[in-house]
Amino acid sequence: MLAEMPTHVADPVARLAQVQRGMAEAKEQFEAIPASILQDLAAAIPTALSGLAARAFFQMAAVGAFPFNLFISNVPGPQLPLYIGGASVLGVYPASAITDLTGALNITLFSYNGALDFGLIACRELVPDVWNLIGYLEEALEELVALAEVPSPGT
Numbered sequence: 001m002l003a004e005m006p007t008h009v010a011d012p013v014a015r016l017a018q019v020q021r022g023m024a025e026a027k028e029q030f031e032a033i034p035a036s037i038l039q040d041l042a043a044a045i046p047t048a049l050s051g052l053a054a055r056a057f058f059q060m061a062a063v064g065a066f067p068f069n070l071f072i073s074n075v076p077g078p079q080l081p082l083y084i085g086g087a088s089v090l091g092v093y094p095a096s097a098i099t100d101l102t103g104a105l106n107i108t109l110f111s112y113n114g115a116l117d118f119g120l121i122a123c124r125e126l127v128p129d130v131w132n133l134i135g136y137l138e139e140a141l142e143e144l145v146a147l148a149e150v151p152s153p154g155t
Contacts, residue, residue, distance in 0.1 A: 012144065072109075079112070095121060
């Protein structure tokens, strides 16, 4: 799903509201697509043409014709402790990949045993200061936690 990341919005309440709206719209559009769309496309496009379509698709990605440069995914994991060789697993830090198709930065989140672990992978030419993102991410998460702790009016 494609959704805008309103990083330009300074107020955390407004930013969160805009993220929620954007994700709701993206989910609505995604749910409107029939589940059989890939089968329908495969049946409609002859095999010879599908190879050409795939090449054109990846060429568009290579020249930056796609409207995004950040790929974020959330992988729900087990919410109970795991063990390897008798040792407790303390965290699961995801590692993904970046390609011309997925953009310059990939952020993957993995939930495990009540925690949320982050993995950031970046193109060093396009995001040379990826380490700075860790601090920004921490600040943004602290803002969201503070919002969750504020009692709503009238309570």
